[in-house]
Amino acid sequence: MTLVVDDLRVYYRSLAGDVKAVDGIDLELADGEVMGLAGESGCGKSTFGKALIKLDSRMRWVGGTVTLDGEELHVWDDEVMNPHRLDDVSLVPQYAMSALNPTRKIGRMIHDLLRARGVDFAPLRPELERRLQLVGLDSSVLDLYPIELSGGMKQRVVLVVSTLLNPSLLIADEITSALDVSTQKAVAEMLVAFRDREFVKSVIVITHDLSILAQVADSIVVMYAGKLAEKAATATIVDEPRHPYTRMLIGSLPEVGVRFAEHRLQGIKGRPPSLIEPPAGCRFRDRCPLATPRCAAEPPYRACGDGHFVACWEAE
Amino acid sequence: MLALDDVSKTYRIGAFGSRSIRAVDGVSFRVEPGEVVSLIGESGSGKSTIGRMILGLTRITEGRITFDGHDVAPSRDFYRRAQGVFQDPFSSFNPVYKADHVFATVREGFFPHESNGAWHAKLAHALDAVALSPNDVFGKYPHQLSGGQLQRVLVARALLLDIELLIADEIISMLDASTRIDVLNLLGDLKEHGLAIVFITHDLSLGNYISDKTIILRHGRIVEHGPTPQVFAHPQDEYTQALLEAVPLLHGSWR
Amino acid sequence: MSATVVHRPVAEESRPGVVREALHFALRNRKLVVGSSITLAMLLFALVGPLLARHPALEYGGRLSSAPTTTDGYWFGTTLLGQDVYAQFVNGLRLAFTVGALGGGIAACIGMLVGFTAGYRSGIVDEILNMLTNVVLVIPTFALLLVIAAYLKVRGVMTESVFIGVTSWPWAARAIRAQTFSLVSRDFVDMARLSGRRSGRIIFQEIAPNMSSYLFMMFILLFGNAILIAATLDFIGLGPSNTISLGMMMQLSVQNAALQLHLWWWFLPPGLAITAIVGSLYVMNVGLDEVFNPKLRQL
Numbered sequence: 001m002t003l004v005v006d007d008l009r010v011y012y013r014s015l016a017g018d019v020k021a022v023d024g025i026d027l028e029l030a031d032g033e034v035m036g037l038a039g040e041s042g043c044g045k046s047t048f049g050k051a052l053i054k055l056d057s058r059m060r061w062v063g064g065t066v067t068l069d070g071e072e073l074h075v076w077d078d079e080v081m082n083p084h085r086l087d088d089v090s091l092v093p094q095y096a097m098s099a100l101n102p103t104r105k106i107g108r109m110i111h112d113l114l115r116a117r118g119v120d121f122a123p124l125r126p127e128l129e130r131r132l133q134l135v136g137l138d139s140s141v142l143d144l145y146p147i148e149l150s151g152g153m154k155q156r157v158v159l160v161v162s163t164l165l166n167p168s169l170l171i172a173d174e175i176t177s178a179l180d181v182s183t184q185k186a187v188a189e190m191l192v193a194f195r196d197r198e199f200v201k202s203v204i205v206i207t208h209d210l211s212i213l214a215q216v217a218d219s220i221v222v223m224y225a226g227k228l229a230e231k232a233a234t235a236t237i238v239d240e241p242r243h244p245y246t247r248m249l250i251g252s253l254p255e256v257g258v259r260f261a262e263h264r265l266q267g268i269k270g271r272p273p274s275l276i277e278p279p280a281g282c283r284f285r286d287r288c289p290l291a292t293p294r295c296a297a298e299p300p301y302r303a304c305g306d307g308h309f310v311a312c313w314e315a316e
Numbered sequence: 317m318l319a320l321d322d323v324s325k326t327y328r329i330g331a332f333g334s335r336s337i338r339a340v341d342g343v344s345f346r347v348e349p350g351e352v353v354s355l356i357g358e359s360g361s362g363k364s365t366i367g368r369m370i371l372g373l374t375r376i377t378e379g380r381i382t383f384d385g386h387d388v389a390p391s392r393d394f395y396r397r398a399q400g401v402f403q404d405p406f407s408s409f410n411p412v413y414k415a416d417h418v419f420a421t422v423r424e425g426f427f428p429h430e431s432n433g434a435w436h437a438k439l440a441h442a443l444d445a446v447a448l449s450p451n452d453v454f455g456k457y458p459h460q461l462s463g464g465q466l467q468r469v470l471v472a473r474a475l476l477l478d479i480e481l482l483i484a485d486e487i488i489s490m491l492d493a494s495t496r497i498d499v500l501n502l503l504g505d506l507k508e509h510g511l512a513i514v515f516i517t518h519d520l521s522l523g524n525y526i527s528d529k530t531i532i533l534r535h536g537r538i539v540e541h542g543p544t545p546q547v548f549a550h551p552q553d554e555y556t557q558a559l560l561e562a563v564p565l566l567h568g569s570w571r
Numbered sequence: 572m573s574a575t576v577v578h579r580p581v582a583e584e585s586r587p588g589v590v591r592e593a594l595h596f597a598l599r600n601r602k603l604v605v606g607s608s609i610t611l612a613m614l615l616f617a618l619v620g621p622l623l624a625r626h627p628a629l630e631y632g633g634r635l636s637s638a639p640t641t642t643d644g645y646w647f648g649t650t651l652l653g654q655d656v657y658a659q660f661v662n663g664l665r666l667a668f669t670v671g672a673l674g675g676g677i678a679a680c681i682g683m684l685v686g687f688t689a690g691y692r693s694g695i696v697d698e699i700l701n702m703l704t705n706v707v708l709v710i711p712t713f714a715l716l717l718v719i720a721a722y723l724k725v726r727g728v729m730t731e732s733v734f735i736g737v738t739s740w741p742w743a744a745r746a747i748r749a750q751t752f753s754l755v756s757r758d759f760v761d762m763a764r765l766s767g768r769r770s771g772r773i774i775f776q777e778i779a780p781n782m783s784s785y786l787f788m789m790f791i792l793l794f795g796n797a798i799l800i801a802a803t804l805d806f807i808g809l810g811p812s813n814t815i816s817l818g819m820m821m822q823l824s825v826q827n828a829a830l831q832l833h834l835w836w837w838f839l840p841p842g843l844a845i846t847a848i849v850g851s852l853y854v855m856n857v858g859l860d861e862v863f864n865p866k867l868r869q870l
Binding site: 040041151180181182184185188189208209210211212214215238239248249250252253254255256257258259260261264265266267268269271 | 358359462492493494495496497498500501518519520521522525526544545548558560562563564565566569570
Binding site: 371373390391392395399400402403404407408409410411412413418421422424425426470 | 757758759761762763764765766767768777780781783
């Protein structure tokens with residue numbers, strides 16, 4: 001088991017109170033698994049990704065454990081986590097490709113990054129060039145400035161750099177969102193290729209785009225308002241979702257072939273609840289067509305099939 | 317109704333404008349009343365520039381854009397009949413004012429002599445058409461509303477004017493999946509009531525869902541155009557085919 | 572290009588909550604509280620002080636070079652020539668605030684006019700205004716002032732303020748231009764255009780309110796800057812010729828060897844006052860920046 005997360009809670013400090021962005025997450029990631037973490041904006045998925053590697057100044061670890069390769073990660077302790085970053089756990093944050101230092105050549109940036117980790121650049125250079133070529137980039141890209149690269153090229157560079165030290169876990173946060181559809185495909189496929197070649201052991205792909213996950217992920221976890229709604233193998237989530245939220249989400253995606261005049265798709269009315277004072281009971285209750293009085297009590301996140309977990313009273 | 321004839325846009329960049337970029341190159345197409353035309357293209361294809369030129373927000377370098385035979389111009393008369401909604405709902409609202417400021421600006425610009433009663437009736441009607449109630453909107457600041465609600469407010473604003481043409485520039489790409497389809501359905505309803513829409517998007521499945529005609533743009537040029545079912549079922553151009561193949565599907569595989 | 576889905580927290584508070592939030596941080600920000608207290612204290616002194624002065628500032632009435640006493644109202648002592656230092660001090664203080672407000676105000680107006688126009692219009696208008704800004708930026712103000720001083724028989728506070736206002740606006744114009752640039756590309760400006768709004772109204776109704784905190788801070792900086800420039804000009808003898816200001820007090824005291832003669836009451840008050848006002852204004856500004864900019868706040 002690469003990653004075991006047990007009842008993780010991470011809140012944000014704000015003037016109005018604590019934002020309970022990650023409120024009790026249980027997760028298991030097997031060796032070699034590409035897991036998709038899907039959810040809409042504000043559900044806490046990015047917070048979860050960040051919590052596994054570095055809490056930023058507003059975040060506060062409240063409870064729960066994270067175990068990577070059998071060793072517990074003290075995510076609340078910034079200094080203790082430092083040796084693990086990039087070596088064992090690596091994060092490609094949102095907007096990473098826009099965060100490249102515009103005044104540094106790519107090669108120079110990688111050199112500085114590795115030096116900060118106490119790793120020599122020169123011995124790694126052949127491997128770096130090999131991997132760049134693997135993703136379709138010429139090694140001359142090391143002598144270019146970020147502005148000379150296209151969005152897709154930058155994203156590929158970021159992926160190569162994040163996995164250069166062969167981490168056990170790679171967390172990719174919305175890496176395909178700002179890309180054109182053809183580059184999206186290339187980058188998503190690259191993620192899988194990295195796993196296949198064992199540059200990384202396991203991957204968590206965080207995105208709101210379920211269709212991308214349907215193509216590359218082995219399993220999908222759906223998050224809603226700080227909690228997990230459902231987890232299953234990809235085919236199960238797409239074809240036989242049990243949680244009403246998952247069902248309605250899948251039902252609202254227009255595939256090529258569906259036309260308005262023939263078949264009107266339905267969205268989900270309403271909005272996610274405030275995470276500062278989340279409602280008691282099931283958090284999807286207000287928007288759920290299947291809600292019953294039983295939903296005033298919070299449904300447990302339980303197994304309902306082989307590797308299939310759901311947090312819903314009606315789904316059982 | 318709307319006609320683009322050989323329209324091009326060239327930007328000058330570099331010191332003293334020594335270099336030029338052709339963002340739009342010889343684009344021609346028509347939009348008939350009540351028709352939804354999607355302009356589909358990736359970033360840099362010029363689709364947003366075309367939308368801005370149609371609305372008179374960006375100047376045309378070559379060619380003509382005519383609306384009912386007259387050249388489009390950034391004038392009140394034109395804006396009574398054509399309006400736009402853009403991609404980022406939070407950028408479209410001035411954060412220092414309440415959300416209904418956009419209605420007040422329309423009132424000042426187009427209905428300065430309308431009585432309060434008549435204006436409120438108009439507003440209620442427009443909000444009803446976008447499935448919003450006045451309580452949802454009035455007295456609230458933009459950051460208190462969701463992206464989906466804000467986009468609907470902008471559509472309501474356009475409807476106040478009884479427009480014939482709406483330029484929708486990536487209006488749902490920044491919304492959550494669960495709200496996207498509702499705004500899209502709204503556009504479908506408006507089309508059924510006779511509104512012509514230029515639907516600008518990068519997302520092929522959205523274009524396929526809602527439009528009658530599809531235009532595929534690449535580097536500022538039209539590479540394919542035709543009735544939507546035809547373009548999607550039998551794409552002629554290589555680029556269109558490559559685009560369609562790259563679209564991730566829920567059911568169905570890339571390989 | 573596909574865009575990432577945007578999330579904005581759905582806050583329950585309305586706009587008054589934003590003001591309340593700003594006030595919350597404002598009152599907790601030490602720099603702001605200290606800076607504004609000192610400035611306000613000096614302002615109060617400038618307003619009330621002259622009412623308490625017993626002697627006209629330029630009158631040669633008192634004993635020569637006497638230390639501060641409580642007799643006869645010579646609380647700050649007298650100068651080498653028997654003038655009341657207190658009267659001169661409060662007069663200078665009042666002048667300092669006048670020059671600050673006038674000079675800073677004129678610079679702010681010109682800066683806003685040039686900055687907004689250049690930022691909104693861009694193109695050739697922007698290039699011309701840019702050139703104008705650069706030219707004024709580069710003009711050696713002292714040389715110019717010397718030339719003007721040579722031609723004017725009498726220089727008043729107005730002249731000094733206008734001169735400062737007309738020569739210190741360029742950096743304000745630059746900064747406003749840059750901010751306007753970034754705001755003009757926002758969609759709500761296009762929305763205003765689609766509602767038939769004219770450029771002038773768009774600048775003042777849509778763009779400027781978004782920069783209100785920025786403009787406020789800019790005015791404070793121009794205010795402090797004007798006071799400092801005035802003090803410098805006065806110190807080298809180019810100040811107003813018909814009154815006495817803080818800078819001039821320092822100039823006269825140095826000229827009359829007050830340091831060597833240990834007449835500390837003559838040069839210390841004006842020096843401290845200038846330092847206190849300008850210093851506290853800058854500190855206030857840093858504090859304001861922290862209050863207005865959510866990213867700099869500490870929770």
